[in-house]
Amino acid sequence: MSRVVFVLVPGVHLLDLAGPAQVFGTATDLGLPYELGYVAERELVPSAQGLTLNARTEWPTTGPDDLVVVPGWRISPPHDGRAPGPEPLERLRAHHAAGGTVASVCAGALALGRAGLLDGRRCTTHHELQDELAARHPRATVVRDVLFTTDDRVVTSAGIASGIDLALHLLAVRHGPALAAQVARNMVVYARRNGDEPQASAMLRHRAHLDDVVHRVQDVIDARFTEPLSLARLAVGAGVSERTLTRLFTRATGGLTPLRYQQTLRLERAEHLIGQGSTVAAAAREVGFDDARMLRRLRARAL
Structure with a gap:
């Protein structure tokens, strides 16, 4: 005991x-x-x-x-x-x-x-x-x-x-x-996280703003970040033009476009999978990349 x-x-x-x-x-x-x-x-x-x-x-x-x-x-x-x-x-x-x-x-x-x-x-x-x-x-x-x-x-x-x-x-x-x-x-825990993962996920780090339009778009990206999400589709859902959405999103998140925000979520999830033993190729497929080259480029850029 x-x-x-x-x-x-x-x-x-x-x-x-x-x-x-x-x-x-x-x-x-x-x-x-x-x-x-x-x-x-x-x-x-x-x-x-x-x-x-x-x-x-x-x-x-x-x-x-x-x-x-x-x-x-x-x-x-x-x-x-x-x-x-x-x-x-x-x-x-x-x-x-x-x-x-x-x-x-x-x-x-x-x-x-x-x-x-x-x-x-x-x-x-x-x-x-x-x-x-x-x-x-x-x-x-x-x-x-x-x-x-x-x-x-x-x-x-x-x-x-x-x-x-x-x-x-x-x-x-x-x-x-x-x-x-x-x-x-x-316990219905979403994932068993490694010790060296950040205390605040990307979904939280870029939510400290008061723009309702951007929050609604982030809700869509958060739920479907593994899928192809065009700027035009996101803008229609938010009820604004593509140019306006890009401007609002960049200002609210400290410089991220909707695409870069989606890539950040994919990269964070991929890093978690790799930390749990997944290969880079398998992690890339899991988070929605067509092949591993983009994931490798994003990882190198982050480093």
């Missing part, structure tokens, strides 16, 4: 906790021997979303096969006000020193840093906290804009939904990618 122990802090984000807990809970439903536990300095732990959680104040005995996870919490000045106290930090240090694995989601990396577990190691956190993590722990190597990192049994993730990716990765390492894929399918 392997234990997964979650260390809860007042203001804990529910998805930071529930995402990885669901992954290991689903693995248990599939017959893997995991036991989930929740510890805190007080029995009642208010979450950031208003739901109060019940936890144990006594730590279970853990061994090298066990995992201790620190989910993130709502950050408000002073940022350390809700961080785990001396006893949980000592427990984290002792567990790692005994050969166990520790992990964090989002602001949980600040707790690992305070425990001294990030010194000399690669780590990451939510993009809004990366500067603070680097400033507080200058001996750590903060890797920016990735989903998760692993370094000597210290695993850190970007936060919120990326805790699911972190947990699926740990399952894949221990039990193989097929089992992790089975858990992901059971």
